[in-house]
Each structure stands twice: as C-alpha cells, then as structure tokens.
Amino acid sequence: MPQPHPDAIDLRSDTVTRPTPEMLEAMARAPLGDDGLDGDPTVRALEDAAAERLGKAAGLFVPSGTMGNLVAVLAHGRLPGEVLAEAGSHLVNSERAAAGLTGMHYRALPGDGGLIALPALEAALDTDVSARCPTAMVAVENTHNALGGRVAAPAALAALHALAVARDVPVHTDGARLFNAAVALGLPCRRLAEHTDSVTVCLSKGLSAPVGSVLAGSRDFIARARGIRRMLGGTLRQAGVLAAAGLVALEHMVERLAEDHARARALHAGLRAIDAGWCASEPPQTNIVQLRVGTTAADARQWEQRLSAAGVLVRTGGAGLLRLVTHRHIDDDAVARALQVFGALRREE
Ligand SMILES: Cc1ncc(COP(=O)(O)O)c(C=O)c1O
Incomplete structure (x- = not known):
C-alpha cells in the first residue's frame, strides 16, 4: 500500500493521530x-x-x-x-x-x-x-x-x-x-x-x-x-x-476533543455551502461528517480517488456516502483547504 503524501489532509479517521x-x-x-x-x-x-x-x-x-x-x-x-x-x-x-x-x-x-x-x-x-x-x-x-x-x-x-x-x-x-x-x-x-x-x-x-x-x-x-x-x-x-x-x-487530551467537534461543524457548514444536498441539515454532534455524493455523477469510490489525487484523504462509508473525520492534525487551515478542493472538484463536474 502506498503511504499517503505527508502534506495530505487526512480525514480518513481519528485513528491516524500520532502520539504527542x-x-x-x-x-x-x-x-x-x-x-x-x-x-x-x-x-x-x-x-x-x-x-x-x-x-x-x-x-x-x-x-x-x-x-x-x-x-x-x-x-x-x-x-x-x-x-x-x-x-x-x-x-x-x-x-x-x-x-x-x-x-x-x-x-x-x-x-x-x-x-x-x-x-x-x-x-x-x-x-x-x-x-x-x-x-x-x-x-x-x-x-x-x-x-x-x-x-x-x-x-x-x-x-x-x-x-x-x-x-x-x-x-x-x-x-x-x-x-x-x-x-x-x-x-x-x-x-x-x-x-x-x-x-x-x-x-x-x-x-x-x-x-x-x-x-x-x-x-x-x-x-x-x-x-x-x-x-x-x-x-x-x-x-x-x-x-x-x-x-x-x-x-x-479529552477536553480538546471539543476543537475537533467545532471543526467538524465548520466542515459540514462549508460543504453545505458548496452543495446543500451533500450533508443533512443537522450539524454533526461530534467529529464525523457524512457526505452524500449519491446524487452526483461520480460515485463515492470515484470521489475518494479524485479527492486523494488532490491531496484530501477520505473514506467511503457505504453506497454514495463519504465519511470525513476531524482530529488533532486537522486545524482550521486544513478545513479551509479541504473545502477549496471540494469546491473545485464540484465545479469540474
Ligand atoms: C465504534 C468502533 N468500535 C470499535 C472499533 C475498533 O477499534 P480498534 O480499531 O482499536 O480495534 C472502532 C474502530 O474504528 C470503532 O469505530
């Protein structure tokens, strides 16, 4: 398996977090x-x-x-x-x-x-x-x-x-x-x-x-x-x-989880601003954002590949669904950059 690029924005899981x-x-x-x-x-x-x-x-x-x-x-x-x-x-x-x-x-x-x-x-x-x-x-x-x-x-x-x-x-x-x-x-x-x-x-x-x-x-x-x-x-x-x-x-490390939750909400709001159909209107309660790409031309697997090529790593979470997880290595800048990539790929469709 190839290792992800060190500059990639890794939203696959909170399990990727490194020890402090x-x-x-x-x-x-x-x-x-x-x-x-x-x-x-x-x-x-x-x-x-x-x-x-x-x-x-x-x-x-x-x-x-x-x-x-x-x-x-x-x-x-x-x-x-x-x-x-x-x-x-x-x-x-x-x-x-x-x-x-x-x-x-x-x-x-x-x-x-x-x-x-x-x-x-x-x-x-x-x-x-x-x-x-x-x-x-x-x-x-x-x-x-x-x-x-x-x-x-x-x-x-x-x-x-x-x-x-x-x-x-x-x-x-x-x-x-x-x-x-x-x-x-x-x-x-x-x-x-x-x-x-x-x-x-x-x-x-x-x-x-x-x-x-x-x-x-x-x-x-x-x-x-x-x-x-x-x-x-x-x-x-x-x-x-x-x-x-x-x-x-x-x-x-427990109290700081609130930061991950706030960034998940920011990601959710930004994704809905790009396409209101992508995410449920209710913001995430914790650190996982679900994105429905089912209605777009490319299926979830294709989205995963296109995002990866643009430096944003996500995982599919079932048919038509992408799963984005915030964690300690996802700061405000990473959220903003990820949203730029989502926006650009959406416009290319
Ligand atoms: C809800 C839930 N339970 C259990 C596990 C398994 O944990 P581990 O990967 O440490 O075996 C996971 C892993 O992501 C999980 O999300």
Whole structure:
C-alpha cells in the first residue's frame, strides 16, 4: 500500500493521530514491569485511572477496541448465547467475524437514534435457558460511528439498560469514542457509563495515543476478562511503554476533543455551502461528517480517488456516502483547504 503524501489532509479517521511529544516523553520514562507476571505499574495506573473516570471498579488494558469488545462478549457470554446489537453497529458489521471465535450468535436489530429500538429489544430478549439461543449480552455503541458520530444521551441509555437488567442480561458499551460523546454533552464520562455493565474506551482514536483501549467493569468481570485476554494472546509484557501514552491521553487530551467537534461543524457548514444536498441539515454532534455524493455523477469510490489525487484523504462509508473525520492534525487551515478542493472538484463536474 502506498503511504499517503505527508502534506495530505487526512480525514480518513481519528485513528491516524500520532502520539504527542508529551506522550513520547512519558513512554521513555515510564516505570515498567511484566504485566503477565507481577504486573506493570504503569499499566495498572492506567487501568485504575480509566476505571475511575468511567465509574467502574476495575479496568483492563487491551491492545485494541476490537479486542476489548471481544473480551467483553466472552466474559459476559454463556453458550449457547446470542449478542444483540443495533444493525448499523461496528460490532455486527466490522467485528462480526469474531462471532465465530466466541461461539455466539450476533443478531442485528433495528435501531432508534443509534441504540436498539426498545420494542425490538423487548421482543428479542430471551432468557429462558432452555431456549434455542438465550440472550447473553446487549450491545450499545456511543458515539455511533456509522451514524456520523451520533451521541446517545443518558436517558436513552438508562431506558435500554433497565429493560436488559429486568431480564438479567448484561449491557456492554462499545465506547470507542465515548469521550467524544461526553465532551459533546458536557457531561463527565461516568454519566455515560452509568447504565452499562461494561465499557470499552479507545485511547488511540481522537485521544492520540499510539495504541490501546481499556475495558472497564466490576471486579469479578475484569478478573474473568483478564484470563480471557491471556487466552487471546493479549497479555503484553512491558506494556507500560504504551500505557504511559494512554495516561497522558486520559489526562490531557479529552477536553480538546471539543476543537475537533467545532471543526467538524465548520466542515459540514462549508460543504453545505458548496452543495446543500451533500450533508443533512443537522450539524454533526461530534467529529464525523457524512457526505452524500449519491446524487452526483461520480460515485463515492470515484470521489475518494479524485479527492486523494488532490491531496484530501477520505473514506467511503457505504453506497454514495463519504465519511470525513476531524482530529488533532486537522486545524482550521486544513478545513479551509479541504473545502477549496471540494469546491473545485464540484465545479469540474
Ligand atoms: C465504534 C468502533 N468500535 C470499535 C472499533 C475498533 O477499534 P480498534 O480499531 O482499536 O480495534 C472502532 C474502530 O474504528 C470503532 O469505530
């Protein structure tokens, strides 16, 4: 794969963010141990700090969001079992191959604002242990990636959790971008983790750490999860070099997500000024802008190529859809230059 040009405006994902100088410095001086033996002190510090922020008893450092979700499914799950998730969620679309590893069935249910619609959840929950496939876990995604970084508010999360809890089914939140949701709502992160039994948060997306996620939950759940992480080969050794960057991410990079959200709104407004049909009238809540090119002559893949040739990198997000993500390396100037390119290509059509 050719590397993108260093001057390209990279709107493909917030995962492209590089560690800050402060992170690199913290990585170099982190106290280290063996996380598979008696523990790595920096990893433990990160796990405790993340759990504290999320209002959970314990945390577990994992290499990626995907592994955090997989460990959660295995730690909550009982066989035979079914995982219920909203149809557009990352879990049932991008991570569904993991269903084969878990032995569980992943079922996609219709959504309402990014969460499983309550009537659909009510109808699907089956906790009869002699049923063909009793419900093992209910999944939430906040923010919702495929819905353009949509935020689920505490009241909706509480209603969904109440329904699951009444049937004794645990809820897991894929909070790859939970900090974006918290910043958008102006709430502490723990308010969004209050109505979930476990949660994965990613440090390597908008928060700019090079690697890592944290899974948080009760002490018993995390003890079980720790064994499952080992089984999956996810027990890293001097992982404090990575956790040190994660600690800086948690402490210093959360509040600045508001800047990414403001730039996503600026990008959205500029795109609508070029073509009002390109984006929904509602501005993005967080850092993802969705652009519908379906009505123009070129399809999304062609747009992706033409933009790339002009120095703006984006990704397709389904038929006729482009996905633009703002992050720490996208400043006001990058937004203005990207809009110039979009405008010029639109005029060429
Ligand atoms: C909503 C959501 N969940 C999970 C993941 C997976 O995270 P990772 O790439 O760290 O495995 C992503 C990645 O973009 C995501 O957007």
